Amino acid sequence: MDGRAERLRQARIDRGFETAAAAADAHGWSRNTFASNENGNAPFSYRRAKEYAAAFGVSAEWLYDAAGAMAPTTPVGFVPVIGQVGANPDGTVLYALGQDPAELTPVPPGGTDRARALKVVGHSMRGLADDGALIYFEDQRTAPTPDMLGQVVIVETDTDEVLVKRLLRGSRAGVYDLESVAGPMRRDARLRWAAHITAIIPPFQARRIIRGAA
Numbered sequence: 001m002d003g004r005a006e007r008l009r010q011a012r013i014d015r016g017f018e019t020a021a022a023a024a025d026a027h028g029w030s031r032n033t034f035a036s037n038e039n040g041n042a043p044f045s046y047r048r049a050k051e052y053a054a055a056f057g058v059s060a061e062w063l064y065d066a067a068g069a070m071a072p073t074t075p076v077g078f079v080p081v082i083g084q085v086g087a088n089p090d091g092t093v094l095y096a097l098g099q100d101p102a103e104l105t106p107v108p109p110g111g112t113d114r115a116r117a118l119k120v121v122g123h124s125m126r127g128l129a130d131d132g133a134l135i136y137f138e139d140q141r142t143a144p145t146p147d148m149l150g151q152v153v154i155v156e157t158d159t160d161e162v163l164v165k166r167l168l169r170g171s172r173a174g175v176y177d178l179e180s181v182a183g184p185m186r187r188d189a190r191l192r193w194a195a196h197i198t199a200i201i202p203p204f205q206a207r208r209i210i211r212g213a214a
Helices: 004-014 020-027 031-039 046-056 060-065 203-209
Strands: 078-085 093-095 103-106 115-120 134-138 152-157 162-169 176-179 186-189 191-201
Touching: 004 020, 004 031, 004 046, 004 060, 020 031, 020 046, 046 060, 078 134, 093 162, 103 203, 134 152, 191 203
Parallel strands: 078 115
Antiparallel strands: 078 093, 078 103, 115 134, 134 191, 152 162, 152 191, 162 176, 176 186
């Protein structure tokens, strides 16, 4: 693995998790799987590397094969615009981990370097955010919490979709109903993580603060 397991352990420690179990619990991963990935008994895929990299704030390419810098280089005080949302009625985010962002935006009030922004495209999210607005969230990759129920949040499903949805209880433990701002309800979805929306910047102000990553 050319040190892949060692890099995973380093990334976990640098992120402040004293044990592999603590990191796994915080992000909803299997303790056994994560421990095996970290101790080298079970090599992990690039797809899993992207998930771990996003959780620990490092580059997926560095984590997987030591390519490039350990962490993406973003100017101090800025965070990446990582995708678009609202271009279709089902609330799917056009979103790609591991790609360099084309645009940056200032850290929102109360935000951290883990803040990320989504740009609203189109009018399917009217009432929440208009075309050209920015939606911020903290990219912590943690399981849904009770205070998210009834709120519009950012989620990732176990089918690799990142969505902006209102989070509701599902028919049983471990699953959730996802209500669209405009569009059909999705029933009993399994989620990898969920994150509160921390700020919404209206289009006029968003145009003033977005800058090119270059």
